[in-house]
Amino acid sequence: MSSPIKTGLCSYGHSGYAFHAPFIHVHPEFELTAVVERSKHLTQQRYPYVKSYSDVNALWQDASLELIVVNTPNYTHYEYAKAALLAGKNVIVEKPFTVTVAQGExxxxxxxxxxxxxxxxxxxxYDSDYKIVRKVVEDGLLGDVLEVEFHYDRFKEELSYKKHKEVAEKGTGALYDLGSHLIDQALTIFGMPKSVFGDIRIIRKDSLVDDYFELLLYYDQLRARLKSSYLVREALPAYVLHGRKGSFIKSKSDIQEALLMKGVLPDTPDWGAEAPDEWGLLHTEKDGKTVKEYLPGGNGNYLDYYQGIYEALRKGKPNPVTAEEGLNVVRVIEAAFQSSEEGRIVTL
Known part of the structure; x- marks a missing residue:
């Protein structure tokens, strides 16, 4: 057994508590070694063995750390990732990778x-809903895919208690936040589009940042529509796909975040299993016959990402999500803002 990958977290807010610490903790090849907490020191309540630092600079100076997770506000991603790399650390950066393409490059x-x-x-x-969507496309169950619509909607008129999310500066707003997920999912299945059209707006009272967007990604035959709004009380399906042979409709149903926020650790049996009433509807042709059936979503598991990081660092296997892939998401975001401001389609 190789030595554990000693890992430091740049913060222990929502993402540190839910999306990183639990998976680093349960993975036998990782060690959650250090966390930056300026005041509350909540990490030790769940992980008493972890060192607590009050300043992120202490992470770069900790010689024991092999990997650092930059899970701080978007505008810090470039600065902190650069400092960690200059200190000789391997780095995981939260989405969005950076605020600008130039920073990412x-x-x-x-x-x-x-x-x-x-x-x-x-x-x-690694969500259960997205995994079945990707499988349906890759297995050719819809034939040539011609039209897709991905949604990530909320109903939340009030402003975020996280003040940095509501400041009108580059890197804040729904497109950088939720759009990073939708764009990455589209690019992972379909690749980079040829061009982008964006409609980006502010719709909440007193908001200073975008909280509504609709992007249209143009491919040779396919059109991919990515949408998000903070004022959707009755949610539409999260994924709607139409192809030459049929359609697939799927709800947003992954349960991992809800479990993690309750403090459930991801080593519980049948982690991330999707409920049968959330299965996706497939209406297509198989062997010349029309079929209409519900497909099991299976299990979502963010631990698969950390397994990929372990295999990349210890076995020389491919990076599970490359920086270049993260950079392509930022390219689409920048093109979408340009499109929305100029009212035209922007070529990538």
Whole structure:
């Protein structure tokens, strides 16, 4: 057995508590070694063995750390990832990878020059709902896919208690936040589009950041529509796909975040299992016959991402989410903002 990958978290807020610490803790090849907490020191309540630092600079200076997770506000991603790479650490960066394409390109080059792993935490690739959507497409159950619509909606008029999320500056708003998930999911299945149209708006009272967007990604035959709004009380299906042979409709149903927020650790039996009443509807042709059936969503598991990080660092296998993939998401975001401001389709 190899030595554990000693890992440091840049923060222990929502993402640290729910999306990172539990998976690092239960994975036998990782060790949650250090966490930055400026005041509350909540980490030790669940993980009493963890070192607590009050400043992120202490992480770069901790010689024992092999991997650092940058899970701080979006505007810090570039600065903190760069500092960690310069200190010789492998780095996982939360989505969005960076705020600008230029920042992302610099980090990609820096990681390559130092032969360090630089990965982007796109956890929604490991949701049960998305996994079955991807399988339906890749198994050819719809034939040539011609039209898809992905939604990530909320009903939340009030502003976030996290003040940094409501400041009108580059990197805040729904497109950088929720759009990073939808764009990554579309690109992972269909690749980079040829061009983008974006309609990005502010619809909540007193909001200073975008909280509604609709993007249209143009491919040769396919059109992919990505939508999000903070004022959707009655949710539409999260995934609607139409192809030459049939259609697939799927709800947003992954239960991992809800379990994690309750404090359930991801080593429980049948982790991330999807309820049968959330299965997706497939209406298509098989062997010349029309079929209409519900497909099991299976299990979502963010631990698969960390397993991929372990295999990349210890076995030389591919990075589960490359920095270049994270950079492509930012390319689409920048093109969408340009499109929305200029009222035109922007070529990538």
């Amino acid at each position: 610099e980090l990609v080059q820096l990681a390559a020059s130092k032969k360090l792993l630089l990965s982007v935490y796109q956890n929604r690739r």
